[in-house]
Amino acid sequence: MSRYADLILELINQSKEHMTAEQLFLELKKTEPKVVQATVYNNLNALYQNGLIRKLSIENSPDRYDKIRKHDHLVCRKCGELSDINLEDLTKNLENQLKEEILSYDLKVFYLCKKCREE
Protein backbone atom coordinates (compact mmCIF):
# COMPACT_ATOMS: atom_id res chain seq x y z
CA MET A 1 0.00 0.00 0.00
CA SER A 2 1.50 3.27 -1.09
CA ARG A 3 2.06 6.28 1.08
CA TYR A 4 -0.81 8.28 -0.41
CA ALA A 5 -3.16 5.34 -0.58
CA ASP A 6 -2.62 4.97 3.11
CA LEU A 7 -3.34 8.59 3.87
CA ILE A 8 -6.38 8.67 1.65
CA LEU A 9 -7.79 5.55 3.22
CA GLU A 10 -7.29 7.09 6.62
CA LEU A 11 -9.02 10.29 5.57
CA ILE A 12 -11.99 8.31 4.36
CA ASN A 13 -12.15 6.16 7.45
CA GLN A 14 -11.79 9.07 9.84
CA SER A 15 -14.24 11.36 8.15
CA LYS A 16 -17.93 11.53 8.85
CA GLU A 17 -18.45 13.06 5.43
CA HIS A 18 -18.80 11.35 2.10
CA MET A 19 -16.06 13.11 0.28
CA THR A 20 -15.56 13.59 -3.41
CA ALA A 21 -12.18 13.04 -5.05
CA GLU A 22 -11.80 16.79 -5.18
CA GLN A 23 -12.46 17.24 -1.48
CA LEU A 24 -10.07 14.47 -0.59
CA PHE A 25 -7.46 16.05 -2.80
CA LEU A 26 -7.85 19.41 -1.07
CA GLU A 27 -7.77 17.80 2.33
CA LEU A 28 -4.68 15.77 1.53
CA LYS A 29 -2.95 18.80 0.08
CA LYS A 30 -2.99 20.47 3.47
CA THR A 31 -0.37 18.07 4.74
CA GLU A 32 1.03 16.96 1.37
CA PRO A 33 1.27 20.08 -0.72
CA LYS A 34 2.86 18.35 -3.68
CA VAL A 35 0.11 15.85 -4.38
CA VAL A 36 -1.90 16.19 -7.60
CA GLN A 37 -5.43 15.24 -8.49
CA ALA A 38 -4.51 12.38 -10.79
CA THR A 39 -2.69 10.65 -7.97
CA VAL A 40 -5.71 10.92 -5.76
CA TYR A 41 -7.93 9.46 -8.47
CA ASN A 42 -5.50 6.67 -9.15
CA ASN A 43 -5.23 5.78 -5.50
CA LEU A 44 -8.97 5.91 -5.04
CA ASN A 45 -9.40 3.49 -7.90
CA ALA A 46 -6.83 1.16 -6.43
CA LEU A 47 -8.48 1.27 -3.02
CA TYR A 48 -11.86 0.68 -4.57
CA GLN A 49 -10.69 -2.25 -6.63
CA ASN A 50 -9.10 -3.81 -3.61
CA GLY A 51 -12.35 -3.50 -1.76
CA LEU A 52 -10.97 -1.14 0.87
CA ILE A 53 -13.44 1.65 0.25
CA ARG A 54 -16.91 2.09 -1.18
CA LYS A 55 -17.78 4.30 -4.06
CA LEU A 56 -21.15 6.00 -4.21
CA SER A 57 -22.60 7.15 -7.48
CA ILE A 58 -25.24 9.76 -6.96
CA GLU A 59 -27.30 11.32 -9.70
CA ASN A 60 -26.01 14.73 -10.71
CA SER A 61 -22.98 14.80 -8.49
CA PRO A 62 -19.45 13.49 -8.57
CA ASP A 63 -18.70 10.12 -7.02
CA ARG A 64 -18.24 10.02 -3.29
CA TYR A 65 -16.07 7.69 -1.32
CA ASP A 66 -17.02 5.97 1.84
CA LYS A 67 -15.79 3.48 4.41
CA ILE A 68 -16.52 -0.11 3.70
CA ARG A 69 -18.44 -0.96 6.86
CA LYS A 70 -21.99 -1.77 5.88
CA HIS A 71 -24.52 0.97 6.25
CA ASP A 72 -27.19 2.59 4.14
CA HIS A 73 -27.79 6.09 2.91
CA LEU A 74 -30.52 8.60 3.28
CA VAL A 75 -30.61 11.17 0.50
CA CYS A 76 -32.69 14.29 0.27
CA ARG A 77 -34.28 14.28 -3.15
CA LYS A 78 -34.22 18.05 -3.31
CA CYS A 79 -30.95 19.33 -1.91
CA GLY A 80 -29.00 16.10 -2.22
CA GLU A 81 -27.91 16.02 1.41
CA LEU A 82 -26.56 12.58 2.19
CA SER A 83 -26.42 10.92 5.58
CA ASP A 84 -25.69 7.51 6.98
CA ILE A 85 -28.33 5.28 8.45
CA ASN A 86 -28.16 1.85 9.94
CA LEU A 87 -30.96 -0.35 8.84
CA GLU A 88 -31.35 -4.02 9.48
CA ASP A 89 -29.17 -6.12 7.23
CA LEU A 90 -30.97 -7.42 4.17
CA THR A 91 -28.41 -9.88 2.90
CA LYS A 92 -30.15 -13.07 3.99
CA ASN A 93 -33.53 -11.76 3.00
CA LEU A 94 -32.27 -10.86 -0.48
CA GLU A 95 -30.50 -14.15 -0.95
CA ASN A 96 -33.66 -15.98 -0.04
CA GLN A 97 -35.68 -14.01 -2.50
CA LEU A 98 -33.14 -14.25 -5.29
CA LYS A 99 -31.89 -17.74 -4.61
CA GLU A 100 -28.44 -16.44 -5.46
CA GLU A 101 -25.40 -15.63 -3.44
CA ILE A 102 -24.85 -11.90 -3.30
CA LEU A 103 -21.71 -9.88 -2.70
CA SER A 104 -23.26 -6.79 -1.24
CA TYR A 105 -26.01 -4.33 -1.82
CA ASP A 106 -26.48 -0.63 -1.94
CA LEU A 107 -29.59 0.94 -0.52
CA LYS A 108 -30.36 4.60 -0.94
CA VAL A 109 -33.51 5.96 0.65
CA PHE A 110 -34.89 9.19 -0.74
CA TYR A 111 -36.81 11.65 1.37
CA LEU A 112 -37.16 15.36 1.95
CA CYS A 113 -34.94 16.69 4.67
CA LYS A 114 -36.38 19.02 7.26
CA LYS A 115 -35.04 22.15 5.63
CA CYS A 116 -36.48 21.26 2.24
CA ARG A 117 -39.81 20.19 3.68
CA GLU A 118 -40.26 23.58 5.26
CA GLU A 119 -39.75 25.54 2.11
Next chain:
Amino acid sequence: MSRYADLILELINQSKEHMTAEQLFLELKKTEPKVVQATVYNNLNALYQNGLIRKLSIENSPDRYDKIRKHDHLVCRKCGELSDINLEDLTKNLENQLKEEILSYDLKVFYLCKKCREE
Protein backbone atom coordinates in the same frame (compact mmCIF):
# COMPACT_ATOMS: atom_id res chain seq x y z
CA MET B 1 -44.55 17.73 -23.36
CA SER B 2 -42.36 18.27 -26.36
CA ARG B 3 -42.19 16.07 -29.39
CA TYR B 4 -38.82 14.56 -28.52
CA ALA B 5 -39.58 14.22 -24.83
CA ASP B 6 -42.53 12.15 -25.85
CA LEU B 7 -40.53 9.90 -28.12
CA ILE B 8 -37.75 9.47 -25.60
CA LEU B 9 -40.18 8.60 -22.86
CA GLU B 10 -41.72 6.03 -25.12
CA LEU B 11 -38.35 4.52 -25.96
CA ILE B 12 -37.56 4.19 -22.28
CA ASN B 13 -40.90 2.71 -21.43
CA GLN B 14 -40.87 0.25 -24.31
CA SER B 15 -37.34 -0.93 -23.86
CA LYS B 16 -36.21 -3.79 -21.71
CA GLU B 17 -32.75 -2.27 -21.58
CA HIS B 18 -31.41 0.41 -19.33
CA MET B 19 -30.19 2.78 -21.94
CA THR B 20 -27.59 5.49 -21.69
CA ALA B 21 -28.19 8.93 -23.16
CA GLU B 22 -25.93 7.93 -26.03
CA GLN B 23 -27.90 4.80 -26.81
CA LEU B 24 -31.17 6.67 -26.68
CA PHE B 25 -29.75 9.27 -28.98
CA LEU B 26 -28.70 6.65 -31.52
CA GLU B 27 -32.03 4.91 -31.28
CA LEU B 28 -33.97 8.11 -31.71
CA LYS B 29 -31.82 9.14 -34.63
CA LYS B 30 -33.08 6.19 -36.62
CA THR B 31 -36.45 7.82 -36.99
CA GLU B 32 -35.41 11.42 -36.30
CA PRO B 33 -32.14 11.91 -38.14
CA LYS B 34 -31.84 15.58 -37.25
CA VAL B 35 -31.81 15.21 -33.49
CA VAL B 36 -28.62 16.04 -31.59
CA GLN B 37 -27.18 14.77 -28.34
CA ALA B 38 -27.76 17.96 -26.37
CA THR B 39 -31.47 17.76 -27.06
CA VAL B 40 -31.60 14.24 -25.79
CA TYR B 41 -29.77 15.23 -22.62
CA ASN B 42 -32.01 18.21 -22.09
CA ASN B 43 -35.14 16.17 -22.56
CA LEU B 44 -33.88 13.45 -20.28
CA ASN B 45 -33.29 16.01 -17.59
CA ALA B 46 -36.75 17.44 -18.02
CA LEU B 47 -38.32 13.99 -17.86
CA TYR B 48 -36.28 13.16 -14.80
CA GLN B 49 -37.19 16.34 -13.01
CA ASN B 50 -40.83 15.80 -13.72
CA GLY B 51 -40.59 12.36 -12.21
CA LEU B 52 -41.45 10.58 -15.45
CA ILE B 53 -38.32 8.46 -15.61
CA ARG B 54 -35.70 7.12 -13.26
CA LYS B 55 -32.01 7.79 -13.51
CA LEU B 56 -29.51 5.18 -12.44
CA SER B 57 -26.01 6.18 -11.46
CA ILE B 58 -23.66 3.26 -11.65
CA GLU B 59 -20.03 3.38 -10.67
CA ASN B 60 -17.74 3.70 -13.69
CA SER B 61 -20.39 4.00 -16.32
CA PRO B 62 -22.60 6.68 -17.76
CA ASP B 63 -26.02 7.23 -16.27
CA ARG B 64 -28.80 4.98 -17.42
CA TYR B 65 -32.45 5.78 -17.72
CA ASP B 66 -35.28 3.59 -16.66
CA LYS B 67 -39.03 3.44 -16.36
CA ILE B 68 -40.51 4.71 -13.17
CA ARG B 69 -42.38 1.61 -12.07
CA LYS B 70 -40.81 0.33 -8.90
CA HIS B 71 -38.32 -2.46 -9.23
CA ASP B 72 -34.83 -3.21 -8.06
CA HIS B 73 -31.58 -3.92 -9.82
CA LEU B 74 -29.13 -6.74 -9.87
CA VAL B 75 -25.64 -5.69 -10.92
CA CYS B 76 -22.68 -7.90 -11.70
CA ARG B 77 -19.77 -6.45 -9.76
CA LYS B 78 -17.33 -7.59 -12.42
CA CYS B 79 -18.81 -6.98 -15.86
CA GLY B 80 -21.44 -4.46 -14.80
CA GLU B 81 -24.35 -6.33 -16.36
CA LEU B 82 -27.56 -4.87 -15.05
CA SER B 83 -30.91 -6.59 -14.79
CA ASP B 84 -34.27 -5.95 -13.23
CA ILE B 85 -35.54 -7.86 -10.26
CA ASN B 86 -38.75 -7.64 -8.32
CA LEU B 87 -38.20 -7.87 -4.64
CA GLU B 88 -40.75 -7.31 -1.95
CA ASP B 89 -41.47 -3.68 -1.35
CA LEU B 90 -39.51 -2.19 1.53
CA THR B 91 -41.26 1.13 1.88
CA LYS B 92 -43.24 0.36 5.01
CA ASN B 93 -40.37 -1.48 6.59
CA LEU B 94 -38.03 1.44 5.96
CA GLU B 95 -40.51 3.98 7.23
CA ASN B 96 -40.94 2.00 10.39
CA GLN B 97 -37.23 1.82 10.95
CA LEU B 98 -36.59 5.44 10.12
CA LYS B 99 -39.74 6.91 11.60
CA GLU B 100 -39.78 9.22 8.59
CA GLU B 101 -41.88 9.40 5.51
CA ILE B 102 -39.87 8.40 2.46
CA LEU B 103 -40.30 9.26 -1.18
CA SER B 104 -38.72 6.20 -2.70
CA TYR B 105 -35.66 4.08 -2.46
CA ASP B 106 -33.09 2.61 -4.74
CA LEU B 107 -31.77 -0.87 -4.12
CA LYS B 108 -28.88 -2.30 -6.09
CA VAL B 109 -27.80 -5.82 -5.34
CA PHE B 110 -24.29 -6.81 -6.37
CA TYR B 111 -23.38 -10.33 -7.35
CA LEU B 112 -21.29 -12.21 -9.87
CA CYS B 113 -23.18 -13.21 -12.97
CA LYS B 114 -22.87 -16.72 -14.29
CA LYS B 115 -20.38 -15.80 -16.97
CA CYS B 116 -18.08 -14.00 -14.56
CA ARG B 117 -18.34 -16.71 -11.94
CA GLU B 118 -17.10 -19.28 -14.43
CA GLU B 119 -14.00 -17.40 -15.40
Next chain:
DNA sequence: CTAAATGCAAACTATTTGCAACGAT
Protein backbone atom coordinates in the same frame (compact mmCIF):
# COMPACT_ATOMS: atom_id res chain seq x y z
C1' DC C 1 19.31 -1.38 -9.25
C1' DT C 2 14.65 -2.08 -9.96
C1' DA C 3 9.94 -1.61 -9.59
C1' DA C 4 6.42 0.96 -7.97
C1' DA C 5 4.51 5.51 -7.04
C1' DT C 6 4.22 10.27 -8.31
C1' DG C 7 3.79 14.80 -10.92
C1' DC C 8 2.43 16.86 -14.91
C1' DA C 9 0.09 17.75 -18.98
C1' DA C 10 -2.84 16.27 -22.23
C1' DA C 11 -6.68 13.42 -23.57
C1' DC C 12 -11.12 11.77 -23.05
C1' DT C 13 -16.07 11.03 -21.72
C1' DA C 14 -20.23 12.58 -20.10
C1' DT C 15 -22.92 16.44 -19.74
C1' DT C 16 -24.38 21.38 -19.82
C1' DT C 17 -24.83 25.97 -21.71
C1' DG C 18 -25.45 30.13 -24.81
C1' DC C 19 -27.30 31.52 -28.68
C1' DA C 20 -29.45 31.79 -33.11
C1' DA C 21 -33.03 29.68 -35.90
C1' DC C 22 -37.42 27.28 -36.14
C1' DG C 23 -42.22 25.97 -35.29
C1' DA C 24 -46.50 26.03 -33.30
C1' DT C 25 -49.81 28.52 -31.14
Next chain:
DNA sequence: ATCGTTGCAAATAGTTTGCATTTAG
Protein backbone atom coordinates in the same frame (compact mmCIF):
# COMPACT_ATOMS: atom_id res chain seq x y z
C1' DA D 1 -45.61 38.16 -32.31
C1' DT D 2 -44.39 35.07 -28.73
C1' DC D 3 -42.67 31.32 -26.37
C1' DG D 4 -40.94 26.89 -26.04
C1' DT D 5 -38.07 23.57 -28.56
C1' DT D 6 -34.27 22.51 -31.38
C1' DG D 7 -29.51 22.41 -33.64
C1' DC D 8 -25.03 23.67 -33.20
C1' DA D 9 -20.78 24.67 -31.24
C1' DA D 10 -18.27 25.58 -27.46
C1' DA D 11 -17.63 25.10 -22.55
C1' DT D 12 -17.31 22.55 -18.43
C1' DA D 13 -16.77 18.81 -14.92
C1' DG D 14 -15.03 14.62 -13.73
C1' DT D 15 -11.81 11.28 -14.64
C1' DT D 16 -8.08 8.66 -17.06
C1' DT D 17 -3.73 8.05 -19.48
C1' DG D 18 1.21 8.39 -21.15
C1' DC D 19 5.40 9.47 -19.96
C1' DA D 20 9.38 11.31 -17.58
C1' DT D 21 10.98 11.74 -12.82
C1' DT D 22 11.36 10.50 -8.10
C1' DT D 23 11.22 7.34 -4.25
C1' DA D 24 11.57 3.19 -1.49
C1' DG D 25 12.99 -1.37 -0.92
